[in-house]
Amino acid sequence: EPGRRIDLLLEAARDASGRLADEEAIGHYRRALAIASGTPDAPEGPGREPDLRRSALIGLDLAGQLRHVGERAEARRLLDQVVARARELDEPELLARVAITLYRDGFLSDHDASTKDLLAEAHRRITGKEGQDGLSDDRLAQELTIHIMAVARRGSDDEALAFSLWARHDSVWGIGSAVERLALTDELTVVGRRTGHQDMELHAAAMRWVALLELGDPAFLDQYRTFARLAELTELPWFALGAAVDAGLIASLQGRFAEATAALEDDALSLDGCDRATFGFMGHHLHWALHLLRGHFAEAEEVLRGLRGSGYPCPGLLEAVTAVEQGDAAPALRLIAEHADRPAPYPRAYLPLWLRLLAQTAALTGDPRLIARAEDELTPYTGQWIVSLSGCDISGPVDLWLGMLAAARDDRDAAAAALIEAAASSDRLGARPWAVRSRLHLAQVLLARGGADDEARRLLHDVAREAGELALDHWASEAAAALRTASAPASAGPPQNRAENRAADRTDDRPTEPTDSTKPTESTRPTDSTEPTESVTPAAPAAHAEFRRNGPVWQLGWGGVTVHVPDAKGLRDLHSLLGLPGTDVPAVRLLAPEGGELVLAAGQLGGDPVLDDEAKRRYKQHLDRLDAAMDRAAARDDARQVEAYDRERQALLDELRTAAGLGGRARRLGDQTERARKTVTARIRDTLRKLDPLHPALAAHLRASVTTGTTCAYRPDPTPDWQL
Template sequence: MPERVVGRRLELGTLAGLLDEVERGRGQGALVIGDAGIGKSTTVAAFADTARERGYVVAWGRCPETETLPYWPWRQAFRALGLSTVLPEDPGTGRTSVFAAVADQLAAATAQHPAVIILEDLHLADGPALALLPFFIGLLPELRCLLVITSRDNAVDVAEPAAEALRALPPSWVRIPLGGLDREATGQLVTQVLGEDTDTAYADVVHDRTGGNPFFVQELARWHAARGTTSTETPTGVRQVLERRLARLSQPAYDVLATAAVLGEDVDLEVLAALDRTTTAEVLVVLADAVAARLAEVDGARMRFAHSLVREVVYSGLGVHRRSVLHLRAAELLAGLRDADPGQVAAHYRDAIGQPDAAGRSREFALRAARAAQRQSGYEQAVRFYRWADLDDRQVRLELGEAQVLAGELAAGRDTLRAVAQEAAADGDAPTVAQAVLAMGGGVGGFEVDLSDTEQTDLLASVVPQLPDDALKAAAVARVALGRIPTDRGDGPRQLADEAVRLARATGDARAEAAALAVWCDVFAGPDHVAERVAAAKRMLALATGDLALLLLARRLLVVALLEQGRFTEADVQIAAFARAVLPLRLPLYSWLVPIWNGMRALMSGRLEEAESCIAEATRLGEEADSVNAPLMVFALGAALANTTGVVAELQSYVETVTLPFIGNPMIDGPSAYYLARSGAVDKARGIVRRRVRDGLDAIPKDAEWLESVAFLGAAAGVLGDDECARLTFDALTPYAGLWVIDGVGGACLGSVSLFLGRLAAQLGRPEARALLDAALEAHRTAGAETLVMETEKALAELGAVHTAPGTGVLRRLGATWEVTWRGVTVHVPDSKGVRDLALLLARPRTPVSVLDLSGPGRVHGADLGPVLDEQARTAYRERLRELAGDLAEAEDRNDLARAEKLRVEQDFLTQELAGALGLGGRARSAGDPVERSRKAVSMRIGAAVKVIDGVHPALGRHLRASIHTGRQCVYEPEDDITWHCQSTAGASLGESSSTQSKQEGQHDHDRRQQGRPAGR
């Protein structure tokens, strides 16, 4: 299908099929009908291109709106076909003989070349043109010709002679009605005009306004492009087309449409008749003209405009005064109906500009509409109507602020409520202060409370003594307890939470008790009270019936507690119930949690693409909600995904944007240390771990984040090989072996505590490591957590390989990558010659290997290429080494460990280069020396391989830098006894020996060499 034609594939296919019949010698006819701008000309023009490609001659004739010579469209077509017959200027002269000549010439022309004749806009054809049509149709079966006619199809635009001619077309003719484009095709057409970055939402707006009419779609898109914003104006070209159509209506029909335009796009006929001061039957009679003109539709008891643009043009054509009078009459009429929509009434009064009492009545009905929308959780509509109401009223502003918060306008809503609270405090209005502060967190339960805003808590605490012992006071005390958590590390928040629950139960108010229990769950968060929180959340569910905010809060608290207990099936039930309640309402404040939880479960099950999609959705909804918590949970899920897939670059990004600003906060130390270590910032990670070990774990608040923080700290200890931290975290986590580590409100599931304990036990060489990992494996399998099952199985495999010994490693080739396991952490690196060299060295610890062996057999060595380094280079190297000695001493004096390490690396490199460049007696070594040339190549590729490993596994990278020595002989010399299992391909082992064995084997090799016997491998 030609690129310029959108959404007409079926119609073009139908026309192309007719060409097949023509090629069999049977002429065909087709009628393409539709509204103005619907795409008739574009469609037949695209078809004409297809016909030309198939060898057809294409002839066009167009019926103009202005007066022209008789037979004008036929004249154009015949001229294009090369016919010499001249049609008479007097349509009554010699018609029979002229038509006969036309027939002969048409037969001859089409016999030579098949033809397509296109007659456009037949609804404008004059009498002679219409008279020739039946004659041509009679000839058509004998011609190798396809005749395509286009015409409009509404009674206003099609004159009766043309309509009669169209009705008289043979039944064998193919009729192709064109309707509006669907949403997808409309979007494609808008994209053609605006480019690839077109907003889908804008394309949907265009479709709704135009009904998919291609001409109108393009006009609106061009209008939008010219102004750079979404405009509600009607483009001039569209207005002119519709005004011409409207001008052909009878005056009564136009007047009814004008009245209907005031009521809206979809109008009740009884209301329309009452507003027009007539009867429904009379309205239907008058509307018949508009329906025939395809400007309106009648369906049962309702009338609809053909599309929004028709209503817009009719409405804008009314004078300001007439519009205002009609709006006032509509408002009064609707206000008197029993089931009147207060929002509609308010809008009509609001548009009755200048009419008596209209403004006051608009505010009255706007407040009714706002409160009705609030009750039905239509918070965005509520905000709109509250803004129409009387904002001088403090109660109205209080309700507006509450609706803004719930609609996702957190910052604006809290500003509104803060102003109300401060004003009420100045007047001594304690209840209003309490209501305003509670609303700042999303209602009495507090779905999203800004705990950093101490002003809220202080303001609320100042009025609590002035409140009677009622439900409001219970909710206020509970919120004060919640607000004290960041600053009061003692029992104060817990005592207040207990007091709030007692107060609420004494009042017998279900909402108050549910709100108090919600805060109680937050205050008593942490691993010591999981079972109590499950019970409290379930009681909330029973109490919160009818209150959506409290019900959702109860489900959120229950989901988290169930996840911590590993009860994933029950948690999934609650997640599904939460989603069913939230998603239809499109409330961003609550909705962002759904993709977070779905993403967490997808990641557990190994559905990585789904998890990534959920992250994007949660990000979008969190931004719409203006939520502080959403980005944190997006980070948690994203970091877990990056950790699972080993994408170090993403982990670095998370560290830089999220954890770095919080380094020093005991609660953040664990995640910070782990992600820093995994992303290569080993020194920073080690500094955090050592500080936390020195200061102890008591500084970490034992709240919702404690288990996660300590577990991450233990994981960091594993990456860094810090046994002291491993012992500290193992002891702290041991009482909670049956729980699961959950990030925040379910941002990520990091696994059962048993997994963390099992890894720590393996690192420390404790005998319970296997039992702990077995328990973790069973828990992960029961939960269907495939990624965690794989992780646990790896830990068990490593444990089995080392037989609980602390020093072990695995280097195994998997096609184009190598799997490297060290100290309980498995990473993957790409295959390279350097990694293969490492595999050979690690398989033979403390056994020197010649660089020629590493270079491979059969190597062809070239001639001597001169000295490795010339005299000038050697002098420069020595000078730089003297500078480095001074710089290194200065760095060590200042305790600048990072700079010192960099200087040592450069110093070692230059020293090795000089050593490699000099032979016996300090003489320059030849670059052509095959051993020397291999030494440089092997050293460089081993160094590159170690650098790659260091990027994904810093602890192993550091170990290899300290243990691998390169030169003419390369050797792996670990400080401790290490066992490596190295395998180059499936089933091809490079060796599996410990460094203790290799000490002995190395000595035996030395003895055999001394005796002149060949050394064994």
């Protein structure tokens, strides 16, 4: 039966493609196309009624296989035939699939005018809307994929559903889309298992670890291992190659450079060329990215010289990134000027790398307009990572670049907070090179800000040591230069930027190993209990005991070591307790310190209803007084007092909402006390856990001296002289 023959040929074509047997796959697709089209050379002969719709879909698959081997002219002719067939059949959904296929073909390059016109035509036919030609290619494709997904689900068409899910995945690719892509890969996994398409499940597993990495989720490593195990079970060279490439990417991310180099030695990624055109230039990119991360700039530039002849779509972007990494912003500034009028200067796959270049150039030049532009682009994605090219380019945590931008505009508190988070995120992923870089910039910020020179020098020694272990000589040299600057007379001043740092450090001097006095001490692990334990002895009070907040950053000093950590509610709780040594502080007060004595009294009344008539009256009176006080403060332009009254008012309103309970039921006051106990205990415990690796001695002292529960207290022996 012809339909069954086509099914078998398509299955054979997918199998051959997985084995990298491209010519065999193309042959199977051609035979399937001949049968569906009813051509004279079909096995059934010319008399069979053609299946024009199926022949169009097979033509899309064949064109994709031809593009893989670099036969773009034949692929384009075939796609033109498919477009004509879709119009002949007057099927808007088929026309949309053709348009989206052409759009996905331009994932790594710009779309030509005919693709844009076809997307607009398909969008008009599908939606019935006129005047949408001004929409971007991405917007048109995204709306089309949503429609095709809906149609596929209504018709229970798994093949169409799989196509639309992948199309949606590619059309939304970019920074900030990882959560949606995770959901798409979940559904693709289900469809792949239901239809027996193992390659679909494998591809979804590969894209899933990339999305988790973008979110800064350490689970990405387990997901990669899942993909690698599945790839090994299939014994298909295509997925074995993918697993090897991914292993190299992760090894590079984590600083295992020998493993990364070995992974890139696969013949399919050889710089001498490859049967699959995409792999040919992607091999160049992977080698370039590895050299750049290691600071091997001469080798990176050598790879760049071969880019233009490899068909690589964006060589100028990589050349600008390479230059700015070495302190030369001129190529990047030219590129930014060239694209000044383009909202999306590069294909979606490259846009995250473009944002990295924009941020790095702004930080290097200190241009206020570029800094503002870069911060506007990146701030919504704090906590995430910059990943391009389906995972083949990892440009570090967003907070690293935000920290550098804040430093460039002299907001050193914000810079320190962002860089602390960048280092912590890198640590969570095991990304040692990026952790080294984040801590180096953090140390430079602390030196520039002043008041934490000891902490900065400790960080620089750590950076020098770890950079030496990883053979990151460029960062080791920069740390050495910063250490010399920190030890020089104050009048010398620190270099203003990395370019000056490197100019000041042209020697091959390697930093000395940190001494015992500068090495971090062994961290004391947190216990499950919040009560003091006999196994931890409080450290003796030190001359330097500091627990002060400066905007979004806390400066914590103990035993001669100072660290800076980002603001957290647990730090505020501890600060309140340190200011009242030996005093039992109700957890309710710590939970809502702005609410004053009224909130505290409400939390201590036991099991009576929270909102009896008297309580309601007192709340209303207090809110009325606050409103009047806010009006008076506003009349005299006292913005600080207005903010203080507003915080207190908000705390009272929060308590009112809490007291209402679920469904409007009156909540008992005992519930509020218990909630405060659990919340404050969890906040303090989490803060101490995060403090362990940063300042283990201080964490141990606080854990031994602070008790939590319905009431909390700080009872040291003896009491240090805290600077609060």
